[in-house]
Amino acid sequence: MTTGWSIYVIVLVTFNIVGVAALLMWTAKRRPGDPKPTDTSHIWDGDVTEYNKPLPRWWMILFWMTIIFGVGYLVWYPGFGNFKGVSKWTSAAEHDQQKKLDDAKIDKAFAPYKGMSIDQIAKDPTAVKMGRAIFANNCATCHGSSGKGATNGYPNLTDNIWKWGGKPEDILTSIQHGREGLMTPWGTVLTGMGGPSAVDAVAAYVRTLSNPELLKNNYMASQGKAMYEGVCVACHGKEGKGNQAIGAPDLTDHDWLYGDSTAAIRETIQNGRHGIMPPHLPLLGDTRTRVVGAYVWSISHPTESSGAH
Template sequence: MSAPENEHAGPRVDEPTGTSTMGHEWDGIEELNTPLPTWWLYTFYACIVFAIGYCVVYPAIPGIKEGSHGTFGWTSRGQLASEMDAAKAARAPVLAALDATPIEDLPKNPELLAKAVAGGKAAFKVNCVPCHGSGAAGSIGYPNLNDDDWLWGGTLTDIQTTLEHGIRQPGDAATRTSMMPSFGRDGILKPADVQDVVSYVRQISGQEPGNASAQRGAALFAANCVACHNPDGKGNRMFGAPNLTDKVWLYGGSRTAITETVTNAHAGVMPAWGNRLSPATIKMLAAYVHSLGGGEAFAATAAPAADAAAQTATSTGQ
């Protein structure tokens, strides 16, 4: 780098542009002294003033333990808390009405029922979607809540009790419990006998024609299965025993799937939500599940008081 030829004459003016130079030269390239536009400078200064004002008014400067609070006292957390309180206050009348209304009386109040269904839909997305899916269609081992096949009953009361106490939930004395024997694993039936029972089940569910294996399976079914599934194979809600004559299967209806079920059985667990969610939220969830298409009228399936606790759940399928 070389200095200008005449240091006392000041920066040289670039003849083509008429702009003075900065007095710097690199390999014959000189830097022109081109000032920033005035509007840009004013905008920059305004931003500085705004930033200083923002730091004074709002929390902006971090510290070791906490940041600055700002003279307005505003925080995003405080705003969120205020909005949450407002939403809670808006919901309070609906929640109070739900607390005061027995769930079997919800259909008598269509407006409250509609609000309960809407609230239950939101609660379902938060708590139930991981197992039952966003559309409540379920998957292998997780019941489809849209159909009308229920292990324990599909009235509002049934669904409410299942939500409160769950299925095979450890620590809940009122949980819905049923236990199918593992006929193959425990040696109750030989492998050939298991296949005969599978043939019979697939026959009564309309998946296979009758044959000699199914005939042998009918006798085995009568000796080992009718106590829970009933002689016609249509199940018993008192025991949570599924209907084996339809084509709705919780763990699959193929020969392989039914063989696995008869051999090793299944014992899925549904959480007891009674100690996690409020009673009003439980009612809203029950109303939403009941509204999906498979809900049953209370009068059609109401059980005697002594059996009501045993006939409750939201699980569907076999």
């Protein structure tokens, strides 16, 4: 808080406290010349009279106690401009202290799973249950509460298709350090190679990789094959099997991260895609990321885990 704002707050608080105290003193007693309590001339319905009497003494005492409490509060806690208070209390310090206590409780609860592989942790029903809670709080926003993902770039975690590898260490790496998948926009390049219909031709050929029968007597797809082999094989391979080391999807299965419609495939080729899985190690720490990884493993390998999900 700047000095100017601090002075403003101090003046405002002092004015309010002094003003309330002065008002109480002014109204506490009757003065010579004041009309009698019954001389207000305010009468309704013939017998309902408004009186003008001082507040009861016990009520006045409560008001004074409130003022004294307020002054004491401002002495003990910060609230009087830049004055930090005798206690030096801050909300940040209280938060840090409480967080330290909570972290100690969390560390104790997760200690049995420290350094364990996620497939081994997944055999413990208690760990899987804790992992499910962590997943719901941190992962369900993108992957859904059931882990089935969505066709706008969020992978299904319940199947056996893994863009970056499905080994326990691969899954843990994805959770802890995140992933960044980049599909380069090829629209301009392909148009220069094969004209206005080039993107449509490559899209047609990509469809045949998961269903080779579509390639028969398919002129558009056959045109796209040559361009695919000239541009796309670097990442997806000649057979379209992809490359998990760089997150290039397998185009021969029936899993489509951004949808399997012709429009969706064409959009991917034309304008590219940019998918980001944020790193969760800084947020959750090593052990909790392992436990949530165990839950992910359990929903994709139900026969190998505790099945407690």
